[in-house]
Amino acid sequence: MLGRESGFFCAILLKVRKIFLKKRVYLLAGLGIILIGADLRLPITILPPILPQLHSILGVPTSVSGWLTTIPILMFALVSPAIGKWGVRAGNPQVLFYSLLLLTVGVAIRVITNPILLFVGMILIGIGLSGGNVLLPSIIQEYFPKQSALLTGIYPAMMTLFSGIGTATVVPILKTTNFSTTMIIFATVTVLTLVVWGSAFRQLPQTDHELESEEEAKGDFSVKNYRVTWLITLFFGIQSLLAYSLMTWMPNYWVDHGFTSTTAGVLSTFFQVFGIPMAFLTPTIAKRKPGTVGMVIFIAITVSIATFGLLFPVHSFFLNALWSGLSGMGTAAAFTLSIVFFQRKTASFELTAELSGTAQSVGYLLAAIGPIASGYLINIFHSWDLIFGIYFILAVSLGFLGFAIIFSKRIGEEQNNS
Template identity: 35%
Template sequence: MSSRTRNLTLLFVCILLVAANLRAPITGLGPVVGLIREDTGLSGTVIGLLTTLTLIAFAVLSPLVPAIARRLGIELTLVVSLFVLMIGVIVRSLPSAFSLFLGTALLGLAIAVGNVLVPTMIKRDFPKKVGLMTGIYSSFMNLWAAIASGLAIPLAEGANLGWRGALAIWGVLTVIALIAWLPQLRHRQVPQQGSHHAKGPRINLWRSGLAWYVTLFMGVQSFFFYVNITWLPEILHAQGMSTESAGWMMFLLQLVSLPASFLTPIIAARLKSQRIIAFLVAAGFGIGYVLLLMGGLILSVVGTSLIGIAGGAGFSLAVMFFALRTRTVQESAEMSGMAQSVGYFIAAIGPMLFGLLHDLTQSWTVTYITLFVMVAIFAVLGFGAGQNAYVVAAPQSSTADTAVRPQKTS
């Protein structure tokens, strides 16, 4: 094995360790929401704010991450974010409501860095294997999200750790990732001044309709994901399922997403247009929510599985759009920052809105109606984001969106 191959292999292992930390601290929250409410007396609206706070942190920091990484280098930026994540996980588990929210905000800021920079690193260091590497990265992230969901109640009640201990234990995973990343600082790459500019005029993604399609597609699929991990266990419990079983349904949701997370980027990279994939993802969400609304154990299992498959495919497709709709690493980083900034502001609405709707109506009917409307919007956005085109520089005399048809996609 050559030195370069060995270095790239070690780098990708480090990337996977970051991926393991990007969802597990969040998905472990949903199954213990009931325990938190009982222990703290917080309302559903306030509990929904916990997930919303994480997403707001994503949205605020995401557009700033590319500039920070240009100054510090991607490697050092990720190491700092892992340290902040470790602190956030610890603080969130301290015995006070203030610590619960402060720790959540800190881990949200830290995870935002990884969300933006991991897809950028894949495009930079594995340019000929973007689809495969994105698939592995997405699958690994969803695997640990599933593990965190499934173990939340057993850790809290079976192992007598309580909900605070069940959330704090994921700090161990962060420490492992932090230790693994420290040697990567030897290979730190800091772009020279001006080297991030592509040839030709600089692209203003905020004036690109194609970039907005990708951004909103990212936002709506994130909306579904965070609503699911926050409230799906409570919805299933309200339909008669035990708390532990509802937690394992969250495990199922994440587990079935793994094949879709892995295969979708590989397939997407081979297609000129990804519109058919986007349509199938929207259909999966829609049918899944219909089956959940109908109730019953079998329909709930099938519906949860469809939602999980659609969620895995939707996320990895959104991440692929950062590479497929741009030409350079810097454009990809800026697209990632823009999509995750605006996208997570959209996603942030979901958990708190659903908690508020439930508090006001004492039922989940209105929330289902909201989900169906979002599925229809998602299908339209997928049609726009999936077109065979690159974002390009907008003419100075016009603020109109521009996109060009690529000769090929990578």
Template identity: 30%
Template sequence: MEKKINKVLLLGIIFVAMNLRSPITAVGPLIGIISDDLILSGGQAGLITTIPLMSFAIISPIAPKLANKWTIEKTIFGALIVLVLGMFLRAIPQLTFLFLGTTLLGAAIAICNVLIPGLVKKEFPHQSGLVTGIYSVSMNLTGAIASGISIPLVRKIGLDWNVALGLWSILALTAFVCWLPQLKRQDKEVQEMTPQENSSIWTSTLAWSVTLFMGIQSFIFYVLVAWLPEMLVDKGLSTIQAGGMLSLLQMTLLPITFIVPIIAEKRPNQKSFVWVSFLLFAFGILGLMGNNMKIVSLSIMGIGIAGGIAFSLSMMFFNLRTTSAKQAAELSGMAQSIGYLLAATGPFLFGFLHDVTKTWQSSLIILLMMTSILLIVGLNSAKKRVI
């Protein structure tokens, strides 16, 4: 019986995960079209991606408290309702509804982002690497598909940009239905989740290293989700080709996000993964500074592998560096709050620097600097120890 319940829970986690990137990555290739239609500046366009990250930063610390009051299962269910509402509002082609809907879906995604690692640690204690891999692949696969088909939906099929974005509400509704069985679950351990250990989390140098690692890898990823297509269009690619390149980046993530958690869980430390991620990030960003499209393509794949490693490590650190599901949720809340607050500055800063300098070089130099910091905090996070 327990095995059947776990399968149903795993299916629910997969469908929830499928909604944690696609609502955001679907926007990146459409930013130019949305900007033209709504007459947005570069800074305003960057806010389309920045707003969800700000929601992540504000809502993440609240998520464990909501789970303490209503249980993880019911809290995620409520988040799915908010997600569907946010996606419907975002589909209304007006600036106010675009920002309001984006804010709501960002809040919903934040809750799920924080609570699922703790749920995985509690329900799959001996298979957390495997389940994290499945969860990560589900999230990144739909994220890649969303960025890859957004432009074809508009250019080839002829949908308006808001309709193309609104279609993703179907996936959110599917997750809502798949999560219904979890409302029957009653778990006392979840209800005992309290902020009593917050002081040890917030004063821990290890927790801050994990937090900064989470934030910097998110900073790099969301900058590229928002601006890589526009950057490549400036290099001479069509909008469809540029969207395909963003999809390529995310498709490269997929095998990495499945394999790395399984291997990393069994290693005494994860320093070698941090080094590989750093080197590939640096290679990829330097490659984007040039105009040789073969090198640019290889660079994008390198960034995809690096991002896959860094993201996987971020998710695994929540489990590997904690001793309980409660502590894992608290670390997840801290890391995703501060981390996404840091990441939220990325798309806006990237767009602002481009508006000022009329080139992408300054923005890419910022990414190189962030990559160096990623190495330092990553090596500290990768040591075998717990908070």
């Protein structure tokens, strides 16, 4: 009798231990996702404020220093589709870990005060960050379906928050230390992220990839065969172009219209700060179709009002802060809604990874071209009206694309129903 009771209690203890360990792993993985979000833009956004200093510190010519921030975005465009497919075959958590490992190598190489290694580091950083960009929406859908809206809101919000912190603090840190120390300080976020995700991903349950191989055996199944894929790709691409172009050129616009560079920098912070709550709230608001419709309308209205307002220069701090804040809110909401579309418009997390890779490849190519093309148009036509007129048209088009996406069928629905 005693033996039976002790066996019963041992079974209960083992079950409790298993539940505790499972909960611990998922908590650790959730923390890892939040840290990855914090690190998704930080290694890139700390460079623009110190580009002038890089000329004297590393001898990087001013004419090519702008490529330091363009290279990672080009890497996003080039490797995103491959990462999506690799994640489907090898497992998203594993591929994300290898991406973080490559990112860590990139930020470590950058610590060495050498211009060639700085560019090599930025290439590796771009490839490494692509893993987080592409795979996080799929991982959240796979392992955290009940917390999907929460985590899909938190990690873009952390991305925007830490991006702003990096931009605000990198110059003071560089002035009080040196280039290598500055890079080491910001690299600690990457190292911590690698350690946390490295501890979590091996303990996450392995996914059976038989479904993917069966679909491949059928022949030509691909997310690229679906109309909604290209609608989402255009939506993601246009919001990326708008976000990167506005961040790049609004400060120059304000300086050209009579504001000091310090005031222009302050106005730029409204773009980042007002984007944080919208990045966090968008997935929760867009849980149901009416909320998604509301977010599409909100995005189109805020960005179009801001870009239309910038067509009429006024030397008013309040009005320009309003245009900056509205454009920041709209573009942050559009980025997060893109992630929601990756998840909602696919019938499985494997398809989410593939769609995410396809859309981000084209999207970040537009993001890389947008600021450069805007600069050429400004130099040729010497007119801000042309630029913000184009941005206004693109902002309105986000509304039409959003509605088309909402009322499109999900990718892979036929396979699940057959």
